[in-house]
Amino acid sequence: MVIVDNNILSSLAKIDRLDLLKKLFRNVKTVPAVINEFRDEAIIGYDFVENIEDVKTYSKRNKKWLLVVSLTTEENSQKEELANEEIGISHTDAECLSVALNRDEVLLTDDSRLGTVANQKGIDVYDLETFLLAIAKRGIISKPDEGKKIIEKIEEKDFYTFSEYFKESIYKEIV
Numbered sequence: 001m002v003i004v005d006n007n008i009l010s011s012l013a014k015i016d017r018l019d020l021l022k023k024l025f026r027n028v029k030t031v032p033a034v035i036n037e038f039r040d041e042a043i044i045g046y047d048f049v050e051n052i053e054d055v056k057t058y059s060k061r062n063k064k065w066l067l068v069v070s071l072t073t074e075e076n077s078q079k080e081e082l083a084n085e086e087i088g089i090s091h092t093d094a095e096c097l098s099v100a101l102n103r104d105e106v107l108l109t110d111d112s113r114l115g116t117v118a119n120q121k122g123i124d125v126y127d128l129e130t131f132l133l134a135i136a137k138r139g140i141i142s143k144p145d146e147g148k149k150i151i152e153k154i155e156e157k158d159f160y161t162f163s164e165y166f167k168e169s170i171y172k173e174i175v
Contacts, residue, residue, distance in 0.1 A: 001027040002126075003100045004066075005109035006034045006092065011128055011160065013048035015153040018055055022065050023140045024131070025106075029067045030056075031099055033092040071095065075102050088113050097121070128154070129166050136173035147174040 002025040009030065012018045021028045035056060038049050057064035071079065075098045082094035089097065093114040100107040106124045108131060109115055115125045126134065132150070141147045147170055154160045 001025045002029065002106045002108050003096050003103075004028060004030050004034075005096050005107070005111060005114065006030075006037050007110040008108050008128055008131065009034065009052055009066075010038075010048055011110070011154055011158045013051040014157040015150065016051060017150060017153075018051055018066075020131075020135055020140060020150075021108075022055075024135050024138065027067065028065060029069050029099070029105070031071065031092075031095045032068055033095040035068055037092060069099060071099060072102065075099055078102065087117050089117055093117075097123070128160070129162070133170055133173060136170050141174055144171060144174050147171060 002021075004021060008021075009018070012020060035052075038052055052066070055064050056066040056068055058068050060067060075095075078101065079091070079094045079098040082089065082097055083091045089111075093109075093111060096107060096109065097114065097118055099105065100118065100123050101121060106126060107115070107118045108126045109118070110128045112127075115127060118125045132147075135141050136147060141150065151162055151167060151170070155162060
């Protein structure tokens with residue numbers, strides 16, 4: 001149902017709210033390259049990395065829910081082509097894009113270049129703000145204090161800046 005990139009995973013993991021992904025999307029997937037980025041020595045040991053490790057799985061047969069999907073031969077070839085094209089995306093982004101394209105999945109990313117390329121290729125893209133608005137509209141966060149706390153924590157822990165317009169929009173959605 002959704003392929004999630006590392007920037008969204010890390011934002012939600014830093015505020016201990018990865019559960020929001022599972023509440024909005026029935027099936028949450030990522031690709032091996034995203035998980036490999038969390039194995040970088042510079043971030044190993046941070047709590048948010050452990051939060052991701054706690055929910056990731058390589059098999060649908062256990063209680064963990066962030067499924068790391070293996071690429072098919074076709075997806076792997078397409079990833080290489082996408083990474084070598086002059087479209088300005090990384091190998092990790094090309095892997096996410098290839099899987100989203102071939103499996104007709106929504107792509108959840110805050111990488112504006114990847115989002116633009118994905119949209120051009122017909123993929124539905126949610127960025128962090130779109131994702132937060134969706135959870136508000138669906139009543140997943142239904143208390144104004146909870147919504148405000150999520151926004152404030154992301155700004156504090158992930159150094160994210162939300163516009164006042166966005167904040168007003170999301171607060172209006174939370175009843």
